[in-house]
Amino acid sequence: METDFHLLDDYKKIRRTPPRFLNNFSPSVMGSHGFSKIMAAERNVHKRTLETFQECRLLGEDFIIKDGEIFNRYFATGFARTKTSAENFQSGKSRKLKIHPAEEGGKYTIERLYYSSSVDLDFRVFLGTSDEPVNYGMWLFIVIPAVHEFLENRHLYDKFMCHCSRPWQRKILRGLGIPDADLIEHDLEKIYRCASLTLHRASHRDLYLRDSYFPAIRWVAEKFKNQGSASERIFVSRLSRTKNGAYRGLLNEEIFIDEIKKLDFRIVEPELLSFVEQVNLFARASTIVGLGGAGMFNTVFCKEGTKVLDIESGLKFLDSHCNMFSSCKLDYAVLLGEEDPEDPRLVQKRWKIDIKESMQVIESFVKDRMSHPT
Structure with a gap:
């Protein structure tokens, strides 16, 4: 079978610095296959x-x-x-x-x-x-x-x-x-x-952005950028989705929002914004803290070195998300929550985070400037 074929990016072996985890979690997580995969430095990208x-x-x-x-x-x-x-x-x-x-x-x-x-x-x-x-x-x-x-x-x-x-x-x-x-x-x-x-x-x-992706991403960022906008800290919320009964709801998100506002974070739900607003918001952000999900994919529009703290309910999608953050050269870290064992769903369960611990690590993350993983 013949096709017109153009190679954009060949297979490549990379070394991805393991993500920084900012909170403690159970030994069972550390011993899981998913955790070993996430921490593996060498990997082949698509x-x-x-x-x-x-x-x-x-x-x-x-x-x-x-x-x-x-x-x-x-x-x-x-x-x-x-x-x-x-x-x-x-x-x-x-x-x-x-x-x-x-x-x-x-x-x-x-x-x-x-x-x-x-x-x-x-x-x-x-x-x-x-x-x-x-x-x-x-x-x-x-x-x-x-x-x-x-x-x-x-x-x-x-x-x-x-x-x-x-x-x-x-x-x-x-x-x-x-x-x-x-x-x-x-x-x-x-x-x-x-x-x-x-x-x-x-x-x-694998959600790793190869070189051939970036002309399109930069084209969009340039097309919709707002020169006069100041950088800011943003928290990427899923509160409306949770209230509407969506999967993977953070049960104590409202309490968390009340606390993170004290660190001058703007609370945003990307799906309630236009596409242009989302591109602009992430392109000018200085620090992003967000709940893992589609809204956090907007980090592809961030400037290199933007601080990103990804808060996840578990390990299922984390490796791919780390590929995305790493390939965009973001200064990223991870905070893990705990799933509700009473939730009957096999995956995407509702979950909680330790508010006190989370606020301590977020405050430290915002203040400290750490070199991004690659």
């Missing part, structure tokens, strides 16, 4: 490419059928992702990827009627849909670089295709310079026959 598939079909977010094979955005971990998506369709958990699981050693199958009902796209399409289509954080990683490529090389593409079912998504695209006339709104339950489909691909997802 390879990144730009590829064009001619005469192919597109299913779901980014699953591509070409010459009897199926591909997706990730070429090293893609097989496992395809397998999971097919099983989810078979079990009724998802209607997006309408393929049936492969038998042992066999091929995936797709219903003939569905395959023949393809929407024809007889022009050059750039695919921007994220593998988590409504996750703001993954929008920053997938959609913004896609928009930048589309606009920088406009002569190579006819349409930009993106799943943008939420109003905030369409607003961001318009703000970045994608007019409605250039946009194909990607319906994840349809199948598309594409004469030419281009997308960014990667070996795997």
Whole structure:
């Protein structure tokens, strides 16, 4: 199978200084596999490419059928992702990827009627849909670089295709310079026959920003910067989400907010701000303390050396978050909370932090200037 292939970043072995943990936690955490992974200094970060598939079909977010094979955005971990998506369709958990699981050693199958009902796209399409289509954080990683490529090389593409079912998504695209006339709104339950489909691909997802990401990130920061704004300390809150019953709610966040205000922190909930306001806020911040989540992905717009304290409920997403902070050369540290064992969820449980201990380490973190991990 041939594609037009451009290597953007090759595999690279890096040495990432282990994150600074600012509080004490249980021996069971320190002895876990997740903790060992986070503390490992040497790691291989992903390879990144730009590829064009001619005469192919597109299913779901980014699953591509070409010459009897199926591909997706990730070429090293893609097989496992395809397998999971097919099983989810078979079990009724998802209607997006309408393929049936492969038998042992066999091929995936797709219903003939569905395959023949393809929407024809007889022009050059750039695919921007994220593998988590409504996750703001993954929008920053997938959609913004896609928009930048589309606009920088406009002569190579006819349409930009993106799943943008939420109003905030369409607003961001318009703000970045994608007019409605250039946009194909990607319906994840349809199948598309594409004469030419281009997308960014990667070996795997580790949230480490390779060199090829930064032109797009800097382009956005420059586009929306407000020269007259002073730097400030900000606390990234999830309070509204918690009050609305969202997963991973910090049970004592209101008490914590009352305390952190005393250190002159501005309390912000990024999802209640426009995209321009979020970019501006993080680009000029001097210190950021925040609860782990999509809002903290805005740290990609921070200046190098910005102080960032990431407060997490557990280890599940921490390694990837540390990759992001490290690759952006931020002066970051981590504070761990404690999950509520009574919460029936298997993951993303509600949680608490020790307010007194947290305020002590935050006050010290704000005052001390430490060199950033790399």
